[in-house]
Amino acid sequence: MLLKKVALATAMGLMAGNVMAECVIDARVSIVGNEFPAIQTIGSGAQECTGAEVSSNLTADHQKINVAGMSGNPAEYTTAIVANTSIVALMNEDVIRPLDDLIAEHGEGIQKNQLITVDGKVMAVAFMANAQHLVYRKDVLEEIGVEPPASYEDLLAAAEMIREKGIMEYPVGGAYKAGWNLAQEFNNMFLGMGGSFFKEGSAEPTVNTAEGVAALEMMKALSEYMNPDFLTHDSNATSAEWKAGNVALMNMWGSRVGPLRETEGSSQEVADNTAIAGPMTVGGGDTPATTLWWDGWTVAKNISDAEAEATFLAMKHAIRPEILNDETSPMAVWLIEGYEPTDAAIGVLDAAQRGTIPFPMLPYHGLLHSALGAELADFMQGKEDAATALADVEAAYITAAKEKGHL
Amino acid sequence: MLLFIALPIVSVVMQSLYTPHKQVIKVVENCGPFGCKEATTVDQTATEQLRKEQPLGQFSGLKIYLDRGHLATKEIAEAWSTRSSLGDFFSAVGNLPFYRALSFTLTYTFVVTPLLIILGFIIAIAVNSLHRHLKGLVIFFSLLPMIVTPLIGSLILFWMVDSRGILGSALQWLVNNPDLSLKASTELTWIMLMVYGVWHSAPFAFVVFYAGLQTLPQDALESSMIDGATRWQQIRYVIIPHLMPLVTFVALIQLMDNFRVFEPIVGFNAEAHAQSLSWIIFNDLGGETRLLSSAATTSVLTIIGVAILLSPVLVKTWQDFKVKT
Numbered sequence: 181m182l183l184k185k186v187a188l189a190t191a192m193g194l195m196a197g198n199v200m201a202e203c204v205i206d207a208r209v210s211i212v213g214n215e216f217p218a219i220q221t222i223g224s225g226a227q228e229c230t231g232a233e234v235s236s237n238l239t240a241d242h243q244k245i246n247v248a249g250m251s252g253n254p255a256e257y258t259t260a261i262v263a264n265t266s267i268v269a270l271m272n273e274d275v276i277r278p279l280d281d282l283i284a285e286h287g288e289g290i291q292k293n294q295l296i297t298v299d300g301k302v303m304a305v306a307f308m309a310n311a312q313h314l315v316y317r318k319d320v321l322e323e324i325g326v327e328p329p330a331s332y333e334d335l336l337a338a339a340e341m342i343r344e345k346g347i348m349e350y351p352v353g354g355a356y357k358a359g360w361n362l363a364q365e366f367n368n369m370f371l372g373m374g375g376s377f378f379k380e381g382s383a384e385p386t387v388n389t390a391e392g393v394a395a396l397e398m399m400k401a402l403s404e405y406m407n408p409d410f411l412t413h414d415s416n417a418t419s420a421e422w423k424a425g426n427v428a429l430m431n432m433w434g435s436r437v438g439p440l441r442e443t444e445g446s447s448q449e450v451a452d453n454t455a456i457a458g459p460m461t462v463g464g465g466d467t468p469a470t471t472l473w474w475d476g477w478t479v480a481k482n483i484s485d486a487e488a489e490a491t492f493l494a495m496k497h498a499i500r501p502e503i504l505n506d507e508t509s510p511m512a513v514w515l516i517e518g519y520e521p522t523d524a525a526i527g528v529l530d531a532a533q534r535g536t537i538p539f540p541m542l543p544y545h546g547l548l549h550s551a552l553g554a555e556l557a558d559f560m561q562g563k564e565d566a567a568t569a570l571a572d573v574e575a576a577y578i579t580a581a582k583e584k585g586h587l
Numbered sequence: 588m589l590l591f592i593a594l595p596i597v598s599v600v601m602q603s604l605y606t607p608h609k610q611v612i613k614v615v616e617n618c619g620p621f622g623c624k625e626a627t628t629v630d631q632t633a634t635e636q637l638r639k640e641q642p643l644g645q646f647s648g649l650k651i652y653l654d655r656g657h658l659a660t661k662e663i664a665e666a667w668s669t670r671s672s673l674g675d676f677f678s679a680v681g682n683l684p685f686y687r688a689l690s691f692t693l694t695y696t697f698v699v700t701p702l703l704i705i706l707g708f709i710i711a712i713a714v715n716s717l718h719r720h721l722k723g724l725v726i727f728f729s730l731l732p733m734i735v736t737p738l739i740g741s742l743i744l745f746w747m748v749d750s751r752g753i754l755g756s757a758l759q760w761l762v763n764n765p766d767l768s769l770k771a772s773t774e775l776t777w778i779m780l781m782v783y784g785v786w787h788s789a790p791f792a793f794v795v796f797y798a799g800l801q802t803l804p805q806d807a808l809e810s811s812m813i814d815g816a817t818r819w820q821q822i823r824y825v826i827i828p829h830l831m832p833l834v835t836f837v838a839l840i841q842l843m844d845n846f847r848v849f850e851p852i853v854g855f856n857a858e859a860h861a862q863s864l865s866w867i868i869f870n871d872l873g874g875e876t877r878l879l880s881s882a883a884t885t886s887v888l889t890i891i892g893v894a895i896l897l898s899p900v901l902v903k904t905w906q907d908f909k910v911k912t
């Protein structure tokens with residue numbers, strides 16, 4: 181009896197697999213999105229579909245082109261792979277469509293917690309969660325005899341020991357490139373210090389506060405242990421530093437840990453000793469100094485219904501449960517049904533369990549982010565003090581928000 | 588002319604005078620993998636109505652021109668009235684994005700343009716005196732920096748000047764300072780960008796001057812030799828006067844080009860240390876939320892800047908033209 185059931189279940193599973201694997205579409209699909217392994221998997225998954233052309237443009241500059249590429253009618257891109265923040269820009273410009281009718285028709289297999297709803301309408305389908313958390317070199321920490329740091333203060337102490345012992349001159353890594361990355365590191369630290377970005381229910385900024393100053397001072401302290409070129413290092417460059425064996429401690433995206441454990445462009449020693457832990461706290465706070473993110477896909481508004489349907493089917497095909505295997509599972513914390521967390525996921529899962537704040541989805545947050553990215557570089561170079569830099573941020577943000585009609 | 592120059596300028600000027608509508612914000616419930624949360628979002632139906640009524644947005648006049656991101660009249664007046672010294676005033680002005688970018692743009696323009704003209708001239712003279720079998724090969728190699736796409740060229744150099752790159756390590760060895768990093772210091776970044784600018788544009792000056800040298804009247808040169816002119820005197824009194832109109836031409840083109848400096852800043856990841864007017868436009872357009880009016884205003888200011896910069900050269904050309912006719 182049991183055997184029969186198992187056989188039946190397997191057969192059904194195989195059949196379902198076959199049905200799913202056959203993705204036939206009848207209109208063009210064009211994808212724009214960020215570039216890291218998990219998203220590349222999604223991009224190539226959608227390209228398995230036959231019947232019409234599926235093109236994908238995956239680049240780190242996706243945020244610079246997705247709004248422009250979806251504003252035309254018909255839109256160049258039929259779908260944008262976005263995250264908490266980048267979806268806001270698309271919603272502000274009204275270039276993505278609600279997916280409720282497509283979900284009603286083809287939504288089987290997508291779990292409820294994958295649906296990103298705004299005001300009751302589904303605007304995106306999430307496929308993975310992400311967060312920045314600690315990545316450390318097991319061998320180096322063993323050599324100095326300390327546990328993986330749980331707070332940034334511990335990390336500073338460990339970094340000092342590594343430097344003193346002469347193991348590494350610049351043991352701390354971080355994506356501190358002026359612009360988006362630097363602003364994101366400030367966000368992490370600011371939330372960890374217990375700050376909040378805006379006055380409740382308004383677009384008035386509140387970053388020039390004691391929490392803001394403390395966050396900046398901590399970033400400055402960390403930068404003393406970083407390669408002096410840190411203001412030019414984005415996530416890719418920081419990963420390269422790690423692979424070169426120059427860094428022992430860093431706060432890095434969960435989705436980028438996988439490649440760090442491979443020997444390509446790296447050494448066996450670095451690959452084997454790359455370990456991860458949950459996000460760190462800062463300033464004695466309980467909230468981890470990081471943010472929770474989801475990545476998902478949207479469907480453009482300015483395209484025909486046939487193209488929208490084809491896009492939905494192709495993207496659903498790309499995130500079907502069958503894509504999970506030994507190679508893809510460690511790439512991300514998938515929100516797809518049947519995903520079993522691997523050890524690459526412990527950092528992100530720990531962040532989610534400890535009440536990390538999801539990155540805010542506010543229409544004006546992008547403006548604050550840009551202002552932070554542009555104005556904090558002066559402070560990091562020691563050209564001005566923290567309060568002046570934060571006053572500059574608020575002034576730059578207010579100028580932009582007034583132009584955009586938020587204030 | 589009308590289609591490719593006048594219309595875009597009109598469109599940019601229009602955009603700079605209008606701003607988006609006041610945003611209609613509503614509070615909604617957002618749900619996702621991490622639970623539900625109250626948040627605000629733009630009310631698209633209400634906004635669409637506003638957009639229909641006034642498709643250009645709100646008329647704002649010169650508001651954007653005068654705001655902190657551009658001419659910053661209010662901030663400058665405030666810095667002037669609260670100044671403790673002139674240096675204090677200038678550092679307050681230098682902290683404003685537009686003036687910070689303008690100071691780099693102007694420094695770059697006025698350092699790079701004369702240097703590249705001099706370097707281009709020297710290369711042209713040197714190549715011209717080579718044996719004719721060698722000339723072809725040398726000309727090809729001298730042109731290479733101009734053939735390489737600026738973004739790619741600067742990116743390649745960016746990795747070479749890294750503190751672990753071949754040029755960066757060589758410099759560290761040369762000045763005997765293992766901590767030297769070109770990317771970490773503002774002064775060195777500026778110098779690096781300017782050296783790159785000269786390297787990239789000198790071939791253009793070289794080609795123009797080299798072509799000019801081919802038209803050099805041999806009898807004038809020979810008579811100066813009979814009069815006993817040295818090589819230097821030949822250059823100073825025969826060659827340079829002959830090439831002078833070309834120098835004006837190269838200066839005109841390169842002033843315009845260098846004022847629009849952009850690719851090296853992106854290629855060298857130098858935005859923390861050096862920003863140009865073009866880079867500000869790019870940054871306004873490339874943020875998560877695009878600032879179209881702000882970008883348009885900076886564009887108009889750049890056009891005005893180019894016009895001011897070129898006016899002496901244009902006036903001089905016009906005067907020469909009038910004298911000749």
